[in-house]
Every structure is written in structure tokens, then in C-alpha cells.
Amino acid sequence: MALEFSPEKKKEVDWAISRYPNKQAAMLPVLHIAQYQFGYISNEVMELVARTLELPVNRVQDVVTFYTMYNKQPVGKYHIQVCHTLACGINGAAQVVNYLEEKCGVKCGEGISKDGKFSIVKAECLGSCGTAPMMQVNDDYYEGLTKAKIDELVNKWKSE
Amino acid sequence: MGMEKVLTKMVGIENSQNIDVYLKHGGYQALPKALKMTPDALIQMMKDSGVRGRGGAGFPTGMKWSFLPKDNPKPRYLLCNADESEPGTFKDRVLMEDDPHQVIEGLAISSFAIQSHTCYIYIRGEYVKGAKILNKAIQEAYDKGYLGKNILGSGFDLDITVHRGAGAYICGEETGLIESLEGKRGWPRIKPPFPAVYGVFGCPTIVNNVETLVTPVHIINRGVQWWKDNEPKLYCMSGHLNRPGTYEAKMGTNLLDLINEYCGGIRHGRKLKAVIPGGSSVPVLRAEECNVAMDFDALAKVGSALGSAGCMVMDETTCMVNALWNLLKFYAHESCGQCTPCREGTHWLEMILGRIETGRGRMEDLDLMLETANNIAGRTICPLGDAAAWPVAGLPDRNKGNDLNGQSFVNKFREEFEYHITNKKCMVTIPHEWN
Numbered sequence: 300m301a302l303e304f305s306p307e308k309k310k311e312v313d314w315a316i317s318r319y320p321n322k323q324a325a326m327l328p329v330l331h332i333a334q335y336q337f338g339y340i341s342n343e344v345m346e347l348v349a350r351t352l353e354l355p356v357n358r359v360q361d362v363v364t365f366y367t368m369y370n371k372q373p374v375g376k377y378h379i380q381v382c383h384t385l386a387c388g389i390n391g392a393a394q395v396v397n398y399l400e401e402k403c404g405v406k407c408g409e410g411i412s413k414d415g416k417f418s419i420v421k422a423e424c425l426g427s428c429g430t431a432p433m434m435q436v437n438d439d440y441y442e443g444l445t446k447a448k449i450d451e452l453v454n455k456w457k458s459e
Numbered sequence: 460m461g462m463e464k465v466l467t468k469m470v471g472i473e474n475s476q477n478i479d480v481y482l483k484h485g486g487y488q489a490l491p492k493a494l495k496m497t498p499d500a501l502i503q504m505m506k507d508s509g510v511r512g513r514g515g516a517g518f519p520t521g522m523k524w525s526f527l528p529k530d531n532p533k534p535r536y537l538l539c540n541a542d543e544s545e546p547g548t549f550k551d552r553v554l555m556e557d558d559p560h561q562v563i564e565g566l567a568i569s570s571f572a573i574q575s576h577t578c579y580i581y582i583r584g585e586y587v588k589g590a591k592i593l594n595k596a597i598q599e600a601y602d603k604g605y606l607g608k609n610i611l612g613s614g615f616d617l618d619i620t621v622h623r624g625a626g627a628y629i630c631g632e633e634t635g636l637i638e639s640l641e642g643k644r645g646w647p648r649i650k651p652p653f654p655a656v657y658g659v660f661g662c663p664t665i666v667n668n669v670e671t672l673v674t675p676v677h678i679i680n681r682g683v684q685w686w687k688d689n690e691p692k693l694y695c696m697s698g699h700l701n702r703p704g705t706y707e708a709k710m711g712t713n714l715l716d717l718i719n720e721y722c723g724g725i726r727h728g729r730k731l732k733a734v735i736p737g738g739s740s741v742p743v744l745r746a747e748e749c750n751v752a753m754d755f756d757a758l759a760k761v762g763s764a765l766g767s768a769g770c771m772v773m774d775e776t777t778c779m780v781n782a783l784w785n786l787l788k789f790y791a792h793e794s795c796g797q798c799t800p801c802r803e804g805t806h807w808l809e810m811i812l813g814r815i816e817t818g819r820g821r822m823e824d825l826d827l828m829l830e831t832a833n834n835i836a837g838r839t840i841c842p843l844g845d846a847a848a849w850p851v852a853g854l855p856d857r858n859k860g861n862d863l864n865g866q867s868f869v870n871k872f873r874e875e876f877e878y879h880i881t882n883k884k885c886m887v888t889i890p891h892e893w894n
Contacts, residue, residue: 318620320660326642327625331584352642365644365795366625368584384546385739386697388785389777391893423628423789424546424739425585428697428769429704432893438587445894 302347308336312351322352326362330369339370367422375411375418377456379403380435383421386428395432395444396421402453416456465677465691466670467707469558476592478599481560487605489679493568494613501572501675508678508686513550513693514540514631514668515738515766516842517755524573524665526655533662535575538640539566541582541589541669542624542631545846546739546789547769550693551669553705555582555589559596563619565673567605570617572675573665577618580669581636584624593621628793632841633666635795646797647841668767694753696722698772699729711754718749718772729774729889733872737766739786740846742853742867743779762854762866776889779872780879783850784812790847801844804835808851815876818883825876828852828869833862 304312315328329351333344340363349356363369370378379399383392396407399419405412407419427433430442441452469475469484481487493501506521527535539562543551554562562580570578582590597619600606608616622640629635630645637659639645658664670693678686690710694717697703701723708717714736718724725731731746736753741764744751751757755765773782791805808831811824832852835844849867856864869876878886 318618323642324640324660327584327623327639330625331623358643361644362642366584366627368624368626383785384789385735385782385785386547386703386771389698389773389782389891391891394893423792424544426543426549426552426583428547428549428771429695431697431703435585440585440588447894 301350302337302343304332304347304351305336308332316352323354323358325352326354326359327366330359330363334369339373373411375405376416377418377436379417379419380422380425381407381419382423382425382427382431382433382435384424384428386424387431387433390431391444392421392432395434395449398446398449399434399453402449414457417453462689462691462707462709464707465681465689466561466673466693467553467557467705469561470553471557475557476559476596478560478596478603481558485680486560487564489676490564490567490605491611492679493571493675494611494615498572498574501568504678504683505572505675507683508674509690510671510674510678510686511755512668513670513674513767515545515740517765520667520671520674523655523667524569526653527573527663527665528656531656531663534577535573536659536662536664537566537570537573537575537578537672538633538636538659538664538666539578539580539669539672540631540633540636540666541580541586542636543583543586543669544628544631544793545767545769546786547697547735547771548695548738548767549697550695550705550768552586552589553693554669554673555586556592559593560600561673561676562593562669563596563600563605565676566619567600567610567617568675568679569665569667569672571615575665576616577620579620579622579640579659581622581624581630581640583631584626587623590621590623597621627795628789629795629841629843632843635841636666637664644795646795647843649840692753692768694721695767695769696772697770698734699726699774699776700724700772701726703772708753711752711757714744714749714751714753714770717753717770722772725772725774727774729776731772732775732777733773733779735771735773735850736768737764738769739771739789740842740849741766742849743871745871762864764854776887776891778816778885778887779868779875780812780816780885783868784809784816786850787812787847790843794843794847795841798839798841798844800835800838801847804831804844805847807831808847815879818879820876820880822877822880824880825869825873829863829865836863837861 316325345359403417433442510520511517630639634648635645654664692710787809791809832848836848852863853866
């Protein structure tokens with residue numbers, strides 16, 4: 300059966316579409332809404348978005364493949380993106396990645412940890428250079444990272 | 460130090476995002492005054508103030524607004540560029556997260572000045588918190604009559620919508636932003652036509668940075684002359700500093716004062732080695748070049764640029780080969796792929812730097828990098844190619860037939876690159892600690 304937006308998400312989609320003079324302009328917001336509901340943008344999700352916006356699927360695919368925030372594969376419950384551009388790079392981003400790999404039991408860029416909780420990727424500049432090193436986990440920023448801070452966060456997420 | 464905070468007045472105040480708190484601190488006083496002026500007078504005010512765009516290019520704002528065609532019957536749009544993707548730049552986040560109503564008031568005044576009834580805030584997708592704060596503030600502004608139909612009984616209507624990007628540096632470029640807002644890949648457009656004539660949805664459009672769009676609030680409240688005498692500016696200070704962060708200081712504050720007085724100097728008492736003063740795309744300064752005023756003209760004189768005023772400060776633990784490699788990885792990743800010199804050239808530069816950094820470099824690689832940078836700069840639709848080439852090889856030198864002047868990483872720190880190639884290891888031996 301073809302995928303559908305939940306009634307709650309459908310309201311968000313309709314509101315998003317109402318804010319633009321044409322449906323295609325709602326592409327980015329509708330894809331964000333879809334990712335919140337389905338976790339990642341699969342082919343079926345792209346078909347749903349195409350149907351919703353009355354566009355060919357290849358238009359949606361074209362956009363999804365261009366932007367880094369749309370997950371093309373499933374991610375962990377905690378999707379960790381470690382910024383590694385210059386300010387973070389010279390403040391220990393590589394060590395942050397190594398430490399997270401050790402703590403979370405999954406290699407950077409290599410899928411999801413066995414418990415399904417973590418995935419780690421490197422991200423280009425996240426616009427938080429003054430609080431380097433930092434990472435984004437799902438929607439939230441965690442800044443000024445130290446080993447102690449990472450210990451506290453990862454242990455909390457593991458125990459949930 | 461000690462300058463009155465204007466742009467960041469609300470930072471640190473409890474519930475600064477709340478409209479009542481903003482009103483208590485003198486908010487929404489400029490908007491009613493603006494609505495009593497004529498749009499032409501507002502544009503003239505921006506011209507008189509001399510405000511130049513805070514997003515990086517530094518184009519005069521009032522002049523940009525005056526490019527809108529007077530005889531085009533189509534609707535006009537104001538796009539607030541809150542994409543903020545340039546490495547080293549994080550000032551707009553402070554404005555949006557700590558003082559969203561200042562942004563909304565600035566957008567309402569600017570929209571009235573250019574007679575736009577629809578404004579989109581294109582915020583980088585990762586700033587989820589900023590988007591939520593702005594959405595809440597926009598709702599408050601609608602409820603109090605500062606947005607929507609017939610604002611404050613003036614007959615002027617305005618709708619503002621927050622539009623989240625989805626992770627692409629190039630969408631901070633104004634035509635890339637427009638394409639992205641239209642629901643497409645953020646592929647920049649060839650100019651002309653400029654957005655003021657043919658922008659989003661084919662309509663006349665103004666795209667300005669967040670910090671630029673809050674300036675009219677203060678120019679109206681305090682006057683053009685006050686603005687010219689005191690021009691407040693946000694500086695993003697990052698890197699090896701004791702107190703990195705966003706600082707408000709007068710336009711033209713000395714870079715060394717920002718480092719030493721505002722940011723408490725270099726961490727661990729180490730030596731300053733280099734600064735990228737205006738976001739990652741501008742040429743780097745050696746320590747001895749850092750006694751310079753942070754404004755458009757003074758930085759241009761020393762062969763760099765103010766850009767977005769994102770200062771990345773590097774101490775003696777920094778390997779300059781590694782730092783440039785880091786930046787080129789960024790540009791290679793973020794090249795949209797539309798123009799061949801940028802798509803191929805950024806990856807070539809990244810690859811050459813990678814082999815030098817990992818001990819496989821050849822001495823001829825240094826000239827090859829300069830040549831490659833020269834073959835990218837000025838040969839692409841948008842400035843991303845320039846942004847990648849300038850850190851490598853400096854700014855265009857009109858005396859050299861538009862070739863780059865060579866005054867950036869590769870030549871300013873040439874001894875480090877040569878050491879890497881000859882000795883197959885880094886010249887920097889001070890370890891970097893992270894805890």
C-alpha cells in the first residue's frame with residue numbers, strides 16, 4: 300500500500316503548501332515533514348512527496364540527492380553529525396569522532412550501531428564555530444564538547 | 460570595549476525572545492516611524508547611512524534596493540538570507556535565537572521600503588532551534604498587529620514565512636537561495652538578470668543578510684549621522700581563543716584588539732600564527748599582518764576582505780597545510796557541480812593538498828595549486844569557485860591580467876608546504892590537546 304502522511308503531518312503539509320504561490324516551492328518543507336514521519340527519504344517517500352506536490356518523482360529525487368540533510372538511508376535513533384570544518388577541525392573534531400566511535404560502538408559513516416541507537420557522520424560547517432568542537436544530534440546542537448560531556452550524553456542515551 | 464550594545468542589546472536578557480520583553484526594551488518603535496515615511500525616503504536613508512551588505516559581498520544596501528524596477532506590475536519579494544554557511548560565520552544565529560523580534564521588525568521595515576508584501580526567511584536547515592524561535596515570534600507579531608493585514612493601521616500588509624534549507628552551502632548565494640526556495644536544487648543562476656529584476660517566482664526580489672536587514676531599525680531610531688559615527692558590527696571570533704564567540708564592536712575595530720581585549724587573547728598563552736578575517740573564503744593574514752582595522756577598505760588594502768567578519772584565529776599548533784586541506788575538503792564537498800572549473804578544480808586542489816599532507820607531495824604541486832586556483836577563479840557562474848581559489852592563491856590582481864596575486868596560504872606559508880614535501884611530515888611539532 301502506498302505511504303500516506305499521518306493526519307497531523309498532513310496538516311503541516313497543507314499549511315506549508317499554503318505559504319507559497321506554487322506547490323513545488325513547498326518541496327523542502329514537505330521533505331522535512333516526511334523525514335520526521337518516516338525517518339529517512341526512501342523511494343516510497345519520494346513517491347508520496349511527488350504525489351502530494353503534483354510533480355514527477357524525478358524532480359523530488361533531484362532535490363533529495365542535492366541536500367545533505369535528507370537521509371537517503373536509515374539512521375540511528377540518535378543521528379550524530381560531527382562538524383569537522385576548520386574551527387572545529389583545529390579544536391579537536393577528529394578526536395571527537397574517534398571518541399564517539401569508541402563510545403557508541405559504530406564507525407563514522409558506516410551505518411547504525413547494533414543496538415540501533417547511534418549513527419555517526421562527519422558534517423561540513425554547522426555554523427557554530429565559536430563553540431567548537433560541536434556536533435548536531437537529530438535537531439539539537441551540543442557545543443564545546445569534552446570527553447566528560449560526551450560521556451554524560453552517550454551514557455544517558457544508552458540508558459534510555 | 461565598553462561600547463553600547465545595539466544589535467545584541469537583548470542578548471543575556473531573560474526571555475529576550477518574548478514580544479513583551481522586546482517591547483519593554485524599546486522594541487517596535489522604529490516600525491511605526493518607518494510606516495509614516497515614504498518607501499523612497501527609507502531607501503534614501505539606507506543609501507545615506509552607507510550600510511553595506513553584511514553577508515560577505517559588501518554591496519551597498521540602499522543601492523541594491525533602488526535597483527527594483529518601478530514599472531514591473533508583478534509582486535515583489537524580500538528574502539532574508541539566514542543560510543549562514545560560510546565557515547567561521549555564526550553571527551546571524553545570535554540575532555535570530557536571542558532577539559527574533561529585532562529581526563522581524565527589521566524585515567517589516569525593509570519590506571515596506573521595497574513595497575514587498577511577502578517575505579521569506581531562508582534559514583539554514585540545521586538551525587532548527589532558530590527556526591522554532593522565529594516561528595513563535597512571528598506568531599506573536601501577527602497577534603499584536605506588527606505583521607499581517609493593515610499593519611498598525613497603515614494599510615500595509617506583510618506575511619513572513621520561515622523556510623528551512625536542507626544542508627547546502629551554495630544556498631547562501633542569492634540566486635542559489637532563490638532556486639532552492641522555489642523547490643529545486645540550489646544551483647546558482649547566471650546574472651544578469653539580477654534578482655532585483657527577475658528573482659524568486661520570476662518576480663522582482665531583494666535578498667539581504669539577516670544582520671543587514673536589522674540595520675534600518677537602528678538607523679531610524681538613532682538617525683543616519685549616529686549610525687555613520689558609531690556603526691555597530693558583529694564579529695564572529697573562533698579558533699584558538701580564550702573566549703571565542705560573537706562580539707559587537709564598532710565597524711573598523713582593530714583585529715588585534717578583538718583578539719586580545721574582547722576574546723582574552725590566544726589560549727594557553729600561545730603565539731598567534733594566522734587569522735582568516737572574513738569567513739573561510741578570504742585570504743589568510745600572517746600574525747604580523749593582523750594589526751589592521753576590521754572594515755571593508757582596510758582589509759582590502761592588506762589583500763584580504765571583511766566578508767562576513769568571521770575571524771578564524773590559529774595559534775602555533777596549527778599546521779597550515781592541514782588547515783588549507785580542511786577548507787578545500789569543504790569547498791569540494793559543497794561545490795554544486797554546475798560549472799566544470801569549480802566541480803573539478805576544487806577536487807583537484809583537495810587531492811593535491813591531501814597528498815602533500817600525507818607525505819606524498821611533489822615540489823611542483825605548489826605551482827600546480829596556484830595554477831589550478833587561477834583556472835577556477837572568475838570562471839564560474841557563482842562566487843563559490845572564487846571562494847575556494849582565494850584562500851589558496853589570494854585575490855585577483857588587475858596588474859596580472861586578472862590572475863590571483865598569490866598572497867594567501869600557499870605563498871604566505873610556503874616554507875611549511877615545502878617542509879611537508881621535503882620531509883614528508885609536519886613542521887609543527889606542538890601537539891594539539893583535546894579533552
